[in-house]
Amino acid sequence: MGFRVLKGGMLTTVQDLGRTGYQSQGFSVSGVMDVRSFKIANLLLDNPENEAVLEFTLMGPSLEFTSETIIAITGGDFQPRVNKKPVKMYTALYMHKGDVLDFAGCRTGSRGYIAFSSYLDIPVVMGSRSTNIKCGIGGFKGRRLKDGDYIGFRIKRRYLPYFLSRSLELDEFDYDEVTLRVVMGPQEEVFTSAGRETFLNSEYTVTSDFDRMGCRLEGPFIAYKTTADIISDGIAFGSVQVPSHGKPIILLSDRQTTGGYAKIATVISVDLPKLAQCKTDNKVRFKAVTVEEAQQLLLDEVAGLNELRRQIYQPCREVLECRLVAKRLSRLFQ
Structure with missing residues (x-):
């Protein structure tokens, strides 16, 4: 009762909202990169908000189901297929025993999510089912999925009333440029006024150095007063570090727990999914907002x-x- 991984894709892992409360002990939070798509996937199936899903990057997996279940696929449009026939994104899909789910290719975005109404049979480690690849804990054996892996379900197919009505028309990630709203700080005083202006008024480019740990941007040099080094302190999801080379790095789900480079700003939580779905060569701009504005945007979300x-x-x-x-x-x- 579950599914067999025929092809693991480029990077497919089990994730939920992350392993909170352990950064002081050196464990990354991990968790999904695109929280919005994750929540919608579970919402479509009446799942608990933090139920674990599969997250995949740039190339989707191929899965063969060994029992009935209902799934939902969200995030970037990877053109999903069941038994080689196209199926809709953002829709509850009934999967029968023997069905094969695969993906024709990435049309928009860069990350996708698969939620399951039968719940993945993955053990909880330190309060989370998320995969921390660097530490080798959580998820499926602490690693990405590989060809031949088998994941079971915790329960039989849940009854989902009128699941055929559960569908949304969303295509949110077809863009070449995004504006990321940020709250300035916590070390903005380390940078010159000209450096802060550069950060807020320049266009940056997403480089190929972009993974679950962080996204390195290429663009104008951000000037600091004396040095970019600080006494190491904690790092939040979306912190924008600027090392001595003067180019911003946005730290993401698998970020290190502390860092010794100054952080000029933090991307607000509602805009992090935009970044998570960016591709190499996408353009990024930054816009400063207040904490109160960020909180209101979260309430709107x-x-x-x-x-x-x-x-x-x-x-x-x-x-x-x-x-x-x-x-x-x-x-x-x-």
Whole structure:
């Protein structure tokens, strides 16, 4: 009861929201790169918000199912197929025993997510099922998926009422340039006023040095007053470090726990999915916002997810109401 990995793809791992509370002991948080796509995938299946999924990068896996389940695929458009027939993204898909899921290629974005209504049978390690590849813990044997791996389900196929109505029309990652909103600091005083202006008014390019640990950008030099070195302190998801070479590096899910380079800003949480779905040579600009603005944007994001939930469940309610009315009418005329 589960699925067999026919092809592991370029980088396919088990992830959830991450392993929090252990950075002081040197363990990275890990977790999904695109939190929004992750949450929508679980929302489509009525899964708990933090239920583990498969995250894949640039090239999707090929999976053969050994039992029935329902899945949802979100993130970049990798043109998913079931038994070589195209299927929709952002939709609850019924998978039968023997079905093979694969992907024709990456059309938009760079990362995709597969959620399962039967829940992945992956052990919880330090409060999370996320894979930390560098430490070799969590996920499936602490590593990326390889050809021939087998992952079971924790439960039998969950009953999902009117799953065919669970569909969203979203295609969010077809872009060449993104604007990332940032809260300045915590060490913006290390940089000259000209350096801060450069950071906020220049165009940067995503380099090939882009993985789950961080994204190195190429562009104008960001000047600092004396040195970029600081006493090492903690690093948040989205911290923008500027080492001595003067080019920004945005630190991501598998970031180190502490760092000794000054951080000029932090990308706000609602914009991190945009960066996670960027590709090499995409253009990036930065825009400063206040903490209060960032908090309001997060509240708006939560409201937006609630609206998506309403869009998913409203057709289900309408179908249920129609069936209840029909049932009552049939009783009247019996």
